[in-house]
Amino acid sequence: MNGSRIAAVGHYQPAKVLTNEDLAGLVDTSDEWIRSRVGIRTRHIAGPDEPVDELAAHAAAKALAAAGLTPADIDLVLVATSTAVDRSPNMAARVAARLGIPSPAAMDVNVVCAGFTHALATADHTVRAGAATRALVIGADKMSAVTDWSDRTTCVLVGDGAGAAVVEGAEVPGISPVLWGSVPEMGHAVRIEGEPARFAQEGQSVYRWATTKLPALARQACERAGLTPEDLAAVVLHQANLRIIEPLAQKIGAVNAVVARDVTESGNTSAASIPLAFSKLVEQGEISTGDPVLLFGFGGNLSYAGQVVRCP
Secondary structure, three states: OOEEEEEEEEEEOOOOEEEHHHHHOOOOOOHHHHHHHHOOOEEEOOOOOOOHHHHHHHHHHHHHHHHOOOHHHOOEEEEEOOOOOOOOOOHHHHHHHHHOOOOOEEEEEOOHHHHHHHHHHHHHHHHHOOOOOEEEEEEEEEHHHHOOOOOHHHHOOEOEEEEEEEEEEEOOOOEOOOEEEEOHHHHHHEEEEOOOOEEEEOHHHHHHHHHHHHHHHHHHHHHHOOOOHHHOOEEEEOOOOHHHHHHHHHHHOOOOOEEOOOHHHHOEOHHHHHHHHHHHHHHOOOOOOOOEEEEEEEOHHHEEEEEEEEOO
């Protein structure tokens, strides 16, 4: 095989929906304040009996079913998450156990909001190298568990969920070379730290970096795929804030692309945001098989990673 491709995708969100009006009963905020600043209307919140690996397993099972595969067909499980409670067993091993995958390599990838695109690149490299045949790549986070619900600057942003992709070898590459990197001196701008761990960020710093530096990086990711932004059928950026996503899509120059805006109904789900939004575009028929789609994650560390994939 000369490359790898995404064979299928799937996603999962908890049943509980938290509205802006609900949040207005917890902190000094309002629906108008939240919509005008971040564009979010609702978010899904997992219960205390819904751990990260359960969210991940639900999404992965849907991706497997869509690909027409069984757990025994998978020999690599990668879970991108930054909200795992325990250090061991990791989320990938727990997902494998939940699904009955017999003997996979099982690794977690903690690159926060850019975790899924990092994990997808890792799966692509591994399959192309012949070290794996088929991989489950999952982004899953339970941000509600690391949120200070008395802090209106962060609690209005977050949601829980998971998205997954099945990656397999392909004669014609369906995942382009990744463009990835980080800005270590800005690592403090997005944090999940302390005891108990709490999410915090310097929103203006992230906004300025994303809106000024990221467009050029996204165009470089397109160049590595041998495409121009005008060739893209869809753009799926990390769903951090609608006020970041919309101007970014314009600055990238993806004039013919559908722009994922799942943040409005799901909030910021960290590593889950890109596969969750991508899976919804596929499910809703917004994009078609073979369409080129730019995936670009950015956030904690401050890390970024992007690649162009072909729609399954």
